[in-house]
Amino acid sequence: MAAPAVEVAELVKRYGTRTAVAGLSFEATSGEITALLGPNGAGKTTTVEICEGFRRPDGGSARVLGLDPRRDARRLKPRVGVMLQSGGIPPDARVGEVLRLAASLYAQPVDAEYLLVRLGLRESARVTCRRLSGGQRQRLSLALAIVGRPDLVFLDEPTAGLDPQARRATWELVDELRHQGTSVVMTTHYMEDADRLADHVVIVDHGRTVAQGSPAELTSQGAERQLRFRARPALDLDQLLSALPPGSTAKESPAGHYLIEGEVGPHLLATVTAWCASHDVLAEDLRIESRTLEDVFLDLTGRELRPS
Amino acid sequence: MTTAPLLSPAPGAAPLPRMVVAQTAMELRTLLRNGEQLLLTLVIPTLLLVLFSLVPLLDQGPGRRVDFLAPGIIALAVMSTAFTGQAIATGFERRYGVLKRLGATPLPRWGLLAAKTATVAAVEIIQIAILSAVAVALGWRPSGSPLPVVVLVLAGTAAFSALGLLMAGILRAGATLAAANLVYVVLLALGGVLFPLSRFPDGIRSALELLPISALSGGLRAVLQHGAALPWQHLAVLLVWTAIAFTAAALTFRWE
Numbered sequence: 001m002a003a004p005a006v007e008v009a010e011l012v013k014r015y016g017t018r019t020a021v022a023g024l025s026f027e028a029t030s031g032e033i034t035a036l037l038g039p040n041g042a043g044k045t046t047t048v049e050i051c052e053g054f055r056r057p058d059g060g061s062a063r064v065l066g067l068d069p070r071r072d073a074r075r076l077k078p079r080v081g082v083m084l085q086s087g088g089i090p091p092d093a094r095v096g097e098v099l100r101l102a103a104s105l106y107a108q109p110v111d112a113e114y115l116l117v118r119l120g121l122r123e124s125a126r127v128t129c130r131r132l133s134g135g136q137r138q139r140l141s142l143a144l145a146i147v148g149r150p151d152l153v154f155l156d157e158p159t160a161g162l163d164p165q166a167r168r169a170t171w172e173l174v175d176e177l178r179h180q181g182t183s184v185v186m187t188t189h190y191m192e193d194a195d196r197l198a199d200h201v202v203i204v205d206h207g208r209t210v211a212q213g214s215p216a217e218l219t220s221q222g223a224e225r226q227l228r229f230r231a232r233p234a235l236d237l238d239q240l241l242s243a244l245p246p247g248s249t250a251k252e253s254p255a256g257h258y259l260i261e262g263e264v265g266p267h268l269l270a271t272v273t274a275w276c277a278s279h280d281v282l283a284e285d286l287r288i289e290s291r292t293l294e295d296v297f298l299d300l301t302g303r304e305l306r307p308s
Numbered sequence: 309m310t311t312a313p314l315l316s317p318a319p320g321a322a323p324l325p326r327m328v329v330a331q332t333a334m335e336l337r338t339l340l341r342n343g344e345q346l347l348l349t350l351v352i353p354t355l356l357l358v359l360f361s362l363v364p365l366l367d368q369g370p371g372r373r374v375d376f377l378a379p380g381i382i383a384l385a386v387m388s389t390a391f392t393g394q395a396i397a398t399g400f401e402r403r404y405g406v407l408k409r410l411g412a413t414p415l416p417r418w419g420l421l422a423a424k425t426a427t428v429a430a431v432e433i434i435q436i437a438i439l440s441a442v443a444v445a446l447g448w449r450p451s452g453s454p455l456p457v458v459v460l461v462l463a464g465t466a467a468f469s470a471l472g473l474l475m476a477g478i479l480r481a482g483a484t485l486a487a488a489n490l491v492y493v494v495l496l497a498l499g500g501v502l503f504p505l506s507r508f509p510d511g512i513r514s515a516l517e518l519l520p521i522s523a524l525s526g527g528l529r530a531v532l533q534h535g536a537a538l539p540w541q542h543l544a545v546l547l548v549w550t551a552i553a554f555t556a557a558a559l560t561f562r563w564e
Binding site for chain 1: 314315316317318319320321322326327330331334337338341342401404405406408409411412413414415416564
């Protein structure tokens with residue numbers, strides 16, 4: 001069993017009086033994609049930047065490939081690829097030049113031309129970086145992180161600001177990296193990134209780990225399925241509930257939209273439709289849904305909008 | 309059809325010389341493509357040299373004007389590249405996160421400094437070659453030997469680079485841009501570049517002689533105009549500036 005790619009334990013980082021990371025712990029298994037998922041300001045970037053050696057923690061520890069990110073920086077730099085959340089690209093240099101320079105800092109880099117084509121930057125190779133769109137810049141940043149064929153890459157918000165096509169291309173590339181043996185640690189606040197890509201999801205909020213597991217493990221906690229339908233408003237839900245197995249819940253929100261949670265199985269479905277038939281109610285859009293990662297995320301981190 | 313290139317892990321740093329050469333080539337290309345930089349490092353010094361050599365606008369003292377002007381303009385060229393250009397470029401590199409990103413690659417910090425130094429040296433060689441050719445065409449007959457000139461230019465480069473990095477390390481990029489240009493103009497006027505410091509009253513003059521630009525222009529003039537060996541006093545002023553600015557820069561410089 002290989003040592004973990006990243007091991008973070010009880011990590012603490014303060015900026016003045018603000019605590020950005022408050023005792024966060026997680027482990028990224030070697031050869032897997034680990035996603036740190038959390039709202040803006042949850043402490044994801046600070047955690048990753050400590051692992052990259054850019055910041056010193058105020059407490060706890062971070063080990064990267066079994067080494068200390070700051071003390072062993074010289075041994076780690078060639079083995080770890082870094083995609084910054086923003087910046088890092090010289091605006092006056094040309095796209096191709098920037099990638100070729102990055103390649104020349106490594107012993108056996110990926111062919112720069114191949115990466116340009118792969119990330120849809122071939123036509124922009126001779127353009128100065130200041131003229132790139134946000135999405136193109138994002139893709140160049142990703143290319144810079146992986147061109148050195150690292151053992152481990154940190155990708156900070158790799159899909160932020162991408163259009164659907166570019167997002168898909170990024171997913172495919174990250175997935176391929178994993179299949180070829182690279183460990184990936186990425187941050188994101190998009191559910192879909194974590195759902196599609198991650199082997200292991202770490203949900204982070206207020207600088208702490210609030211849950212972790214595979215997407216399947218996370219979504220199977222709590223109510224597994226739910227039944228939804230639309231019908232005329234103000235049905236007598238108490239009456240419906242009395243026909244359902246104990247432990248079920250039913251609510252109407254907004255008016256005319258019904259949600260039933262509990263042991264959603266064939267029996268419950270039959271009971272609901274029978275009850276509707278006996279009350280001359282036509283249940284429209286009747287469907288049984290699994291709990292999504294988004295439901296888990298919102299349950300854990302709250303549904304209210306946050307400042308920042 | 310060829311097989312797709314591998315993305316599989318094969319980590320490793322390139323040999324250090326290759327990294328430094330690649331970084332230097334990149335810095336040099338970006339710099340030579342930058343119009344404002346070329347204006348500062350080549351166009352303005354060349355125009356000043358030609359204009360003030362041909363037209364008696366200022367009293368440069370006894371002797372031919374070009375013999376007085378050429379060493380001063382070379383000092384100005386060194387300052388423009390090592391100080392002004394470097395301060396502005398480094399300030400913006402920090403603002404754009406370029407220094408931070410380089411910090412995540414195998415290129416060590418001193419490898420980056422080596423690349424920046426090599427870039428400054430390469431630009432200075434180009435500047436001095438062009439300015440000397442123009443000066444000779446205007447009738448310049450330098451005296452003295454090349455060795456003290458090289459020593460003075462190296463000391464001046466060290467002092468101005470350290471000052472440039474110090475400024476880029478403490479000010480925001482926009483403020484660095486403004487301040488570096490201001491310093492360029494002020495030192496151009498007060499540093500014995502276009503006219504001798506003897507035009508100033510004694511008290512002011514002895515203070516101005518302690519400026520790095522005056523030490524470099526005065527030292528170069530002592531060698532190239534008057535055939536002196538190594539002007540120790542001027543060299544000492546440059547070395548003191550280097551020591552102070554380098555220490556301060558090392559203490560205050562931020563990579564991001």
